[in-house]
Amino acid sequence: MKLKIFTDYEKTSTALAEEIMELLSLKLNSNICLAAGDTPKGLFKVLRERATNTDTFSQCEFFGLDEWVGLGRKDKGSCKNLVYSELLEPLNISEERIHFFDALSENLEQECSKIDSLIDEKGGLDIVVLGIGMNGHVGFNEPGARLESGSHVIELDEVTKTVGQKYFSKKTKLSHGITLGLKQLLSSKHVFLLVCGKNKSPIVKRTLEEAISLEVPASNLRLNEDLTVYLDEAAATLLNN
Ligand code: F6R
Numbered sequence: 001m002k003l004k005i006f007t008d009y010e011k012t013s014t015a016l017a018e019e020i021m022e023l024l025s026l027k028l029n030s031n032i033c034l035a036a037g038d039t040p041k042g043l044f045k046v047l048r049e050r051a052t053n054t055d056t057f058s059q060c061e062f063f064g065l066d067e068w069v070g071l072g073r074k075d076k077g078s079c080k081n082l083v084y085s086e087l088l089e090p091l092n093i094s095e096e097r098i099h100f101f102d103a104l105s106e107n108l109e110q111e112c113s114k115i116d117s118l119i120d121e122k123g124g125l126d127i128v129v130l131g132i133g134m135n136g137h138v139g140f141n142e143p144g145a146r147l148e149s150g151s152h153v154i155e156l157d158e159v160t161k162t163v164g165q166k167y168f169s170k171k172t173k174l175s176h177g178i179t180l181g182l183k184q185l186l187s188s189k190h191v192f193l194l195v196c197g198k199n200k201s202p203i204v205k206r207t208l209e210e211a212i213s214l215e216v217p218a219s220n221l222r223l224n225e226d227l228t229v230y231l232d233e234a235a236a237t238l239l240n241n
Helices: 011-024 040-051 078-090 108-122 158-167 182-184 199-210 217-223
Strands: 002-006 030-033 061-064 066-068 125-130 154-155 178-179 190-195 228-232
Touching: 002 011, 011 040, 011 125, 011 190, 011 228, 040 078, 061 078, 061 108, 066 078, 066 158, 108 154, 108 178, 178 182, 190 199, 199 217
Parallel strands: 002 228, 030 061, 030 125, 125 190, 190 228
Antiparallel strands: 066 178, 154 178
């Protein structure tokens, strides 16, 4: 595991964007999976700015990490809505290159197998950018997640349902999520965990310094040989060194 700590959110986001751009220059047709949420907004901003004069992303395939069951692209607060509006639309990525779960589907199991097969067909994920939940979740791999899970539907943890309200302008019923599984995240080529802010410092400490445990799903990312953790100083406050 590599740990990179920067003074603030902007510098952390910029450094990660630069590392991603460098990886893309080595493999133009990378398969990229990006978390939604508040944390990657700064990263998306830098990627938008840096991509204006290049066609860096034109051969990439984009995969969604997760979605709230029952919400779609038009719903403000959904993962799809955020990643489309903050990155995919401004970059003009064509629909054929975008693969998100349809969390409005009546057959969510089929959605899971469709995405699992597609990722396999495309040769696996090259670049995965993850955030971390206050309860240690990654994607919607909640406490008690399983290492061998591929894409799956899950009943959301109470913490996720409560914290998740921050994405919506009015109270929204959140009960289930659809997500890539730890199996996919652990077998991805380059995994980046991006965490900023003091409120995340306790969970960052548990994730990086305590024993790997399924109670803190993010700690299992340490099993991936190419995990790089990007933190701002606030998120790193409680770390030993
Ligand atoms: C979002 C996702 C979640 C978030 C996590 C942190 O697609 O997969 O795991 O990354 O909940 O969210 P923020 O960045 O809003 O604190």
